[in-house]
Amino acid sequence: MPHRWSRVARSPLGLVATALLVAVAALAALGPVLWGDAAEAVDTGNILAGPSAAHWAGTDNLGRDILARVLVASRLSVVLALLAVAIAVVVGLLLGTAPFLLGRRAGRLVSAAVNTAVAFPGLLLALFFAVVFGVGETGAVLAIGLAGAPAFARLVHTLVSGVAARDFVAAARVAGVGRARILVRHVLPNIAEPLVVNATIGAGSALLSFAGLSFLGLGVQSPSFDWGRLLYDGAAALYLNPAAALAPGAAVLLAGLAFNLVGESVAKGLGIEGLGVAAAGRWVVPGGAAAPATAPDPAPAEVGEPADDVVLGVRDLAVSFPGPSGPVRPVRGVSFDVRRGEAVGIVGESGCGKSLTALAVTRLVDDDARVEATRLHLLGTDLRAAQTTADRRMLGTALAVVFQDPMTSLNPAHRIGAQLAEVATHHQGMTRGRAAARAVDRLDAVRIPDPGERARQYPHEFSGGMRQRAMIGMGLMGTPALIVADEPTTALDVTVQRQVLDLLSDVRASDAVALLLISHDVAVVGEVCDRVLVMYAGRIVEDLPAAELAGARHPYTRALVDAVPDMDTDLDEPLATIPGRPVDPADVPAGCAYAARCPLADARCRGEDPPLRADPHAPGRRVACWHAGEPLPPSRVVRADLVQSP
Amino acid sequence: MTVSVSAPPPPEVRRGEGNPWLRFGARRLARLLVSLLVLVTASFAMIHLIPGDPVRGALGPTAPAELVAARRQALGLDDPLLTQYARYLQGLLTGDLGTSLSSQLPVSDVVAQRLPATLQLAVLAFLAAVLVAIPLGVAMGVLTRRGHGRRTELAFTTGSIVVATVPDFLIGVGLVSVFGVGLGWLPGAGNDTAAAYVLPVIALAVGPAAILARIVRVEMVRVLEADFVRTARAKRLPARTIHLGHALPNAVTAALTLGGLLLGAMVAGTVLVENVFAWPGLGSTIVQSILTKDYPVVQAIVLVYGLGVLLVNTAVDIAIALLDPRSTIRED
Ligand code: SF4
DSSP states (O other): OHHHHHGGGGSHHHHHHHHHHHHHHHHHHHHHHHHHHHHHOOOGGGTTOOOOSSOTTOBOTTOOBHHHHHHHHHHHHHHHHHHHHHHHHHHHHHHHHHHHHHOHHHHHHHHHHHHHHHTSOHHHHHHHHHHHHOSSHHHHHHHHHHHHHHHHHHHHHHHHHHHHTSHHHHHHHHTTOOHHHHIIIIIHHHHHHHHHHHHHHHHHHHHHHHHHHHHTTSSSOTTSOOHHHHHHHHHHTTTTOTHHHHHHHHHHHHHHHHHHHHHHHHHHHHHHHHHHHHHHTTTSOTTOOOOOTTOOOOOOOOOOSOOTTEEEEEEEEEEEEOOBTBOEEEEEEEEEEEETTOEEEEEOOTTSSHHHHHHHHTTOSOTTOEEEOSEEEETTEETTSOOOHHHHHHHHHHEEEEOSOHHHHSOTTSOHHHHHHHHHHHHSOOOHHHHHHHHHHHHHHTTOSSHHHHTTSOGGGSOHHHHHHHHHHHHTTSOOSEEEEESTTTTSOHHHHHHHHHHHHHHHHHHTOEEEEEESOHHHHHHHOSEEEEEETTEEEEEEEGGGGGGOOSHHHHHHHHHSOOTTSOTTSOOEEOSSOOOOTTSOOSSOTTGGGOTTOOHHHHHSOOOOEEOTTSTTOEEOOTTTTOOOOSOOOEEGGGOOOO | OOOOOOSOOOOOOOOSSSOHHHHHHHHHHHHHHHHHHHHHHHHHHHHHHSSSOHHHHHHOTTSOHHHHHHHHHHHTTTSOHHHHHHHHHHHHHTTOOOBOTTTOSBHHHHHHHHHHHHHHHHHHHHHHHHHHHHHHHHHHHHHTSTTSOHHHHHHHHHHHHHHHHSOHHHHHHHHIIIIIIISOOSOOSOSSSTHHHHHHHHHHHHHHHHHHHHHHHHHHHHHHTSHHHHHHHHTTOOHHIIIIIIIHHHHHHHHHHHHHHHHHHHHHHHHHHHHHHTOOSHHHHHHHHHHTTOHHHHHHHHHHHHHHHHHHHHHHHHHHHHHOTHHHHHTO
């Protein structure tokens, strides 16, 4: 814990805030000692004077030096705020742990009361208690403390519930340890950290609230004075000497900020840990050594000039992201064509770059990615150029995209019909009425029953399969020449997967729409597509007709095909997988990327990367392997449960 | 284009029985009534929780005993507690809030006279805060979305924390010193002219606007990463439509929840700001009444503030339900 707190001191904001807080504490300790006399020195010949060399912030109605009074008031202000926050924390702890200690019934009552109280603003509660406890210091401390208690009670309740659900508490309970003992021994130590952070922020708020109450005349009473009281006096003389109000105002603000910012930066310091790991895990594996500074250039792609009927033409497509140690390239030179009406599948393990390829060719990758290609044409339009309105219209109507998760891919705040219709109003110049009618027609086309009524519903009222069909329907609002579907069935129930695949096939067949289907499932791709592109480590390693998958020549494709369960496979056994790990995009080895897992790998494979070339033994096919088609040693596929994780 | 039907789709499961909106309304109403009961009881109990005799406290230690007794009699403070409670409730239902101890006027008159100024201030400040915070938060969200504007994000986040920390009455005092006293551009007290509204509204709106803008930004950044935003991009909608039409409604739902709390806090915040600007509303009155121990007035104004907060919270819940229909079902 200490090193986590010390991290605060390293952020510039935390550093400033900590320094400020130390200064406030020092002032509170020393202020009355150093300036106590000056603050009380009456000078009737010099009342309500403005700032001068002798009195930097002027004097009050008895001629006392305001700056000295502000410095002296720091002790009372800070002490009262700390007392108030102590009351808030103690009462909050009592109320917040009550549900845990008292059991269900009584606990519910307490948390209902807390929830009701939290709904009212703190200032209102403070006024209420100020009336009950009376005007003055004591009343104000109690009022601000109790007004802050409900918020702390709720925080404690949330924290306690979180910890109480954890294993070690359950274990202690089973062992027969009493609730109070569990609370003190196991729960409270685990919530101490967030509680202290919030109490720090709470002290800042208490300081400011106290100033407010004293400013209203309900807090500290003359002859005592805190910053709020000085503000009260200063505001009365605002037109004579604004500094009399601004000086205590600045003091209370700086002190309040010191507490708040220290609390906030500690909270941020403690919170960052989780975030950092999540962000790092995305493309770059922790500990990933330097990215290949000598990243191999895209292999020469042996695809000739695109023919006339090419819908999508891609040459040397590469996608890179900025990484901690240089750019990471999950897609490293991909070239292929999709012809009119053709169904092309891209298959490979997760992380091979297939989804990113789909996003790149549809120009939907995240902004921080860098997409490069020597050619990226959709229906003759260069997608690499900045998009004009006309380009957007063409893309919006001629290209349909279906994503993996239909649960999250539709906007939860809009009706289904409206989400379809906006394609037509934006790109086809339809009126709202006509667009809505077309949306209903398209929902009907994708076999949504009762499309008129369904169009008025929200996504949460649709099942997963229906949402995916609605997504397809959305793509059919225009007249698509190409549908790009990225794992369109992975998130769906097995029974619904078939329907969605059938629908995609029917859509294609009826209108000669081309399809680019991304899937990890070689069986699905083999069934739906005409041609299959196999991707490994950001490259295409084999390009062959789906019908010829059984005669694949690349060792990786052969392993994928062999891993597909067939009629003879015992379904009770775990699915077969390919031994070894996919390549980390941040750390692509030299030579053939598959060499580490390939049974045919030899010295040449490890030294020289095989280019994707037209396969001399199989016309019309492409393969990237030095030993394409050579016989494999036996038992190259291992059951998943036998694979040792490296 | 026609698509042949190969297999009838399975019947879709529809969740829940009855109208979800009705159930939502009933649930919300029940919660409102409970809170209302707590509020009314608390404001009734207030006068009885005060240590000592509130009438003696109000009249001062030198007041003759007969006068105190007569006042207690008039206020009905000698009756059994339950009788007093029943009478209090009955009074509330008929709009009778009691009589002011200091001015002898009906409290309902005092409230009716003072309420409009406070309402104007709160509503104007809320509108100002929303009108500034949402565009600012959206713009910041778009500028600082993933992989963009690291520095902008740091500057905005730090700036908004600092601004949000400054209490409204300090902003008020600062504004009066600069624009009222120093430059003399705008009046620093009262509500007689339109110009007199400017400083109090700003003082009350700045803090909530900073908090709200922060929340809207965080929500925008989160929503801009959502899959449905990618879908909107796949539809090649203009950036404006994607940000305002698709992302904003989903970002605002979460922001509204906190916005409601802020509006509630603004209702109470008027107390301090009114006292800075000598604004003739409930806030000035309640402080005066607390100092003069005019408890019936204090009770009534606490009740009015509490009621305002409850109404705001309920309105926010309804607005959220309308914007995000899932929330009505999620609570089931
Ligand atoms: S090039 Fe070598 S290592 Fe790579 S797939 Fe072919 S045989 Fe295996």
